[in-house]
Amino acid sequence: MLVLNEEQTRRALPWDALIEALERMFRSGCVVPVRHHHDMEVPGEATAVMLLMPAWVPGEHIGVKILNLFPDNHRRALPTIIGSYLLSSGRTGEMLAMVEGGELTARRTAATSALAARYLSREDSETMLMAGTGRLSLNLMQAHAVHRPLKRFLVWGRNGDKAEATADQARMLGLDAKAVTDLGGAAAEADIISCATLSEAPLIKGEWLRPGTHLDLVGAFKPGMRESDDEAVQRAMVFVDTYAGALKEAGDIVQPLNAGIIGREDIRAELADLVGGRHAGRSGAEDITLFKSVGAAVEDLAGAVLAYEQARQESRA
Numbered sequence: 244m245l246v247l248n249e250e251q252t253r254r255a256l257p258w259d260a261l262i263e264a265l266e267r268m269f270r271s272g273c274v275v276p277v278r279h280h281h282d283m284e285v286p287g288e289a290t291a292v293m294l295l296m297p298a299w300v301p302g303e304h305i306g307v308k309i310l311n312l313f314p315d316n317h318r319r320a321l322p323t324i325i326g327s328y329l330l331s332s333g334r335t336g337e338m339l340a341m342v343e344g345g346e347l348t349a350r351r352t353a354a355t356s357a358l359a360a361r362y363l364s365r366e367d368s369e370t371m372l373m374a375g376t377g378r379l380s381l382n383l384m385q386a387h388a389v390h391r392p393l394k395r396f397l398v399w400g401r402n403g404d405k406a407e408a409t410a411d412q413a414r415m416l417g418l419d420a421k422a423v424t425d426l427g428g429a430a431a432e433a434d435i436i437s438c439a440t441l442s443e444a445p446l447i448k449g450e451w452l453r454p455g456t457h458l459d460l461v462g463a464f465k466p467g468m469r470e471s472d473d474e475a476v477q478r479a480m481v482f483v484d485t486y487a488g489a490l491k492e493a494g495d496i497v498q499p500l501n502a503g504i505i506g507r508e509d510i511r512a513e514l515a516d517l518v519g520g521r522h523a524g525r526s527g528a529e530d531i532t533l534f535k536s537v538g539a540a541v542e543d544l545a546g547a548v549l550a551y552e553q554a555r556q557e558s559r560a
Contacts, residue, residue, distance in 0.1 A: 245340040245554055252346040255553035256546055258389045261354040262361075268545035269358075269518045273300045275540045277487060289314040292465075294326075298540035305331040306544045310344050314441060322378060324348055330547045340551040345378075348538070351546040353382035355484060355514070355536055356459045360435060361390050362517040362524030363482060363532040364457035368434035369394045374426065374446055374470070375439035376400035376409040379461060383437045384413055384420070387459075396420035397429040427451050438462055438470040449474025454529040460495050461536050469494040471533065473504045479533035481505070482524070484514045488537040495535050 247255060279295035292312040299305040310326035317323065326344030331337060360368075368391045373380050376398065384396050396418050400406035406422035413420035423429045430436055430451040437459040438446060447458060449472055458479060463470045476499045483489035489496045489510070499505045512522035525532055 244338045245551060245558075247340060247342045247550060247554055249343045249346045251554060252343045252550055253350070255550040255557070256347070256350045256354075257553075258350075258354060258357070258386050260553070261350060261546060261549060262358050262386070262389060264545045264549040265351065265354055265358050265542060266518050268541055269515045271300075272515065273298050273541050273544060275485075275487075277491075278540060280492070285313065285315070288318075296538075296540040296543055298544040299333055300544070301333060303333040304339075304544060304548050305333050305336070306540070306547050308344055308348070308540065308543045310348060324378070328543055328547045330544075330551055340547065340554070342547050342550050347543060347546050347550065349378050349382050350386075351542040352461060352536065352538060353379060353386035354546075355542050356383060356437065356461055356534065357386035357389055359482065359484070359514055359517065359534040359536070360387055360457060360459060363480075363534055364391060364435050365455050365525070365528060367392065368457070370397065370433050371395070371435045371437065372397045372399065372423075372429045372433035373409075373437050373439075374399050375437075375462060376402065376405040377439060379439040380409050381412055381416065383439060383459070383461065384418055385416065387435055387437065388418065391435070393435070394419060397423045397433065399423050399426050399429055435459060440470060441468065442470050443468050445469050445472035445475075447471045447475055449476070449478045452478060452531050454531065456531050457525075458531070458533045459536070460493075460533065463494050464492060464537050466492060466494050466497045469498055471495050473499055473502070476505055476533065479531045480525070481510050481533045481535070482512055482514070482517065483510060483534070484536045485539045485541075486510070486513050488539055489513075489535050493535050493537045
């Protein structure tokens with residue numbers, strides 16, 4: 244059985260290949276039971292979450308991710324997301340690989356947003372606003388730049404020093420990035436706005452969005468969390484990674500639905516509909532589009548299979 248650490252997992256999941264692997268998996272489909280989501284009390288700290296996410300393609304591969312999210316791990320200089328992915332043969336059940344779960348999750352999440360943006364953002368998008376300074380921020384900027392001619396990256400965070408540090412890291416990766424303090428002003432300049440935060444109150448206001456903007460909401464993975472306000476959801480064409488996840492867990496979708504701000508019919512399609520050609524996505528240059536991602540086991544399976552295959556090729560070289 245192959246065991247891939249963080250660096251090996253990163254090397255085995257190049258952005259272009261990962262985006263294509265996700266597209267293939269969303270198009271062909273797999274069996275995805277509803278994931279298990281368990282809140283876990285941590286005395287004196289923020290509540291932690293355990294996620295169990297199984298998926299399989301009959302006769303090909305079986306996978307399950309066990310992921311722990313501890314929001315206060317930054318106090319210990321530890322990553323917020325810790326976990327592993329176990330990949331097995333769908334023919335025999337034998338264990339094939341154990342993939343480092345944090346890196347797999349971060350990269351497949353960013354690649355899924357980039358895949359959605361191929362259908363929902365303008366092809367001439369040049370400016371991206373990154374709201375959030377956590378682990379995903381650099382990944383999202385890199386992934387979105389694969390298929391869009393992004394020339395400028397604006398980085399916003401509640402902590403200005405962290406925003407500056409993230410912009411510095413982005414520049415080291417060859418991205419023209421700068422930290423900003425005016426979130427509204429930056430949002431009004433951006434062609435793509437990506438949010439990856441644990442916010443419980445809306446960050447992005449609909450009044451800031453100019454025609455043609457694509458809003459990519461990645462954080463706020465629980466019903467009580469939210470990154471966009473009611474006006475943003477009302478003004479946008481709304482898409483989700485999966486109906487099953489978004490209608491249950493995404494505060495940006497669940498809250499306006501429950502309040503009657505939008506109806507179920509206002510959610511235009513899920514990602515499988517876009518890649519499968521059942522919905523065209525953006526219909527014109529003036530459309531405001533919104534993609535809400537909560538994460539799905541199909542994404543993990545696609546990434547784990549790619550990592551396993553890439554690592555095997557590397558070991559044979």
